[in-house]
Amino acid sequence: MSFATPSTPRGRRVPRLRGAVTAAAxxxxxxxxxxxxxAPASAHGSMGDPVSRVAQCFAEGPESPRSAACQAAVAAGGTQALYDWNGIRIGDAGGRHQQLIPDGKLCSAGNDEFKGLDLARADWPATAVHSGAYTFKYRVTAPHKGTFEVYATKPGHDPAKPLAWSDLDLAHPVATSTDPVAADGFYTFSGTLPDRTGRQLLYAVWQRSDSPEAFYSCSDVDFGGAAAAKADTVKAAPAPTSAAPTPTPAVSTPSEQQIAAGADRSTVEHHGHGDDDPSTSAKPMPPTPNAPHPAGTSVPLAETGTPTGTxxxxxxxxxxxxxxxxxxxxxxxxxxxxxxxxxx
Missing domain, CATH: 1.10.287 (Helix Hairpins)
Structure with a gap:
């Protein structure tokens, strides 16, 4: 193959040759x-409404959280878990949530870094809710295709006991959403909260469809009702001492300013915009029509359609x-x- 004709002057052959090959390269x-x-980037996030435990504690401030529950979480697991609020995940989950996460460690997804979130307490800051339609908002720092499923604890749930899979009504998710559109930093999708009273917990699973990676979060909620009335009666009783109890801070999701300020302290890869974890594959997941489902059915939790990545x-x-x-x-x-x- 020749890049110059024989009649071309020798002095001009090399420049033309360089120009042609350089242009190609x-x-x-x-x-x-x-x-x-x-190539696909990794997704990261946590439930924003009703706010998850880790997002609430991060919003309170990792170094000096205001609520007793978040203070206890920091005492148990340190502050780093709060800076990594959007990284409660299992890289190779692939729908095997019950197999990989043991009872008592659902809120941490079995990750020791987040063990403070598994503390069985009845004073976690809780979002006030009621039975019926509810709009969920999932705070996301790296969007990706996948399926969200949210489960509620069963009637009679005792928040002072470690959370087990059997405590969740896995047969009836309160919300299921595939590939919702992210806007203003949130995935928003609808669900229906069950008929409950008092303190309950909502457990969210976000299973990516283009990777086995999954994210988990625990959100404390208060339905009010009989249990709340009983608690109010107890509070109205004369206090044994003159010291007033410290009020539980109002629930809140981290602000954009807080997220930006804490980014340098995060150990989540690229602060939620990419993933170098070798256990997380960016290769599209194959169709798994019989993949295990948290409720024990054959519904594929992870399959959400054709991936868009090259x-x-x-x-x-x-x-x-x-x-x-x-x-x-x-x-x-x-x-x-x-x-x-x-x-x-």
């Missing part, structure tokens, strides 16, 4: 980079093409330079 390299940029075969091919063109440029340039020197 520079034209293919951006293509490869653009394809590489299309295949790794295409990525590898584009990268190899760019490298090959660069190598070709160097090789032809060396030969052309040699010929020029010989002609002299």
């Amino acid at each position: 520079l034209g293919l390299a951006p293509l490869a980079l653009s394809v590489l940029a299309a 295949s790794y075969a295409a990525i590898g091919g584009a990268a190899a093409l760019a490298l090959g063109s660069a190598a070709l440029f160097l090789s032809v340039r060396q030969r052309a330079t040699g010929r020029s020197r010989t002609a002299r």
Whole structure:
């Protein structure tokens, strides 16, 4: 293959040759980079409304949380868990939630870093709710396709006991949503809260569809009713001492300013915009029609349709093409330079 005609003056052959090969190399390299940029990023987040335990404690301030429950969580697991509020996850979950997370460790997803969130207490800050329609808002720092499922504890739940899978009504999720649209930092989807009274807990599972990775969160809620009235009666009784109890702070989700201020302290990869964890695959999950479901049925929790990411075969091919063109440029340039020197 010749890049110049025989009639071309020797003095002009090398510049033309360089220009042609350089254009090819520079034209293919951006293509490869653009394809590489299309590779899937990891998703991170936690329930924002009703606010999750970890998001609530982060909003209170990791170094000096105001509520007794969040103070106890920091005493048990340290402050880092709160800075990593959007990273309660299992990289290779693939729908095997009950298999991988033992009873008593649902809120931490079995991760020792977040063990303070598993503390069995009846004074976690709780969102006031009522039975019926509810709009859930999931705070997300890296959007991705997947399915959300939210479960409520059964009637008679005792928040002072460690949370077990059997405490959740897994047969009747209160909300299920596949690929909701993220807007203003939240995934928003609808559900229906069951008929409950008093303090309950909502357990959210976000299973990505383009990766086995899944995220988990516990949100404390208060339905009021008989249990709340009983608690108010107890509070109205004469206090044994003159010291007034510390009021539980109002529930709140982390603000954009708090998230930005705490980003440098986070150990979640790229602060929630990417994932270097080798246990998290970016390869699309194969169809699993019989994948285990938290409720013990055959409904596939993780399957949500065709992934939008570019295949790794295409990525590898584009990268190899760019490298090959660069190598070709160097090789032809060396030969052309040699010929020029010989002609002299």
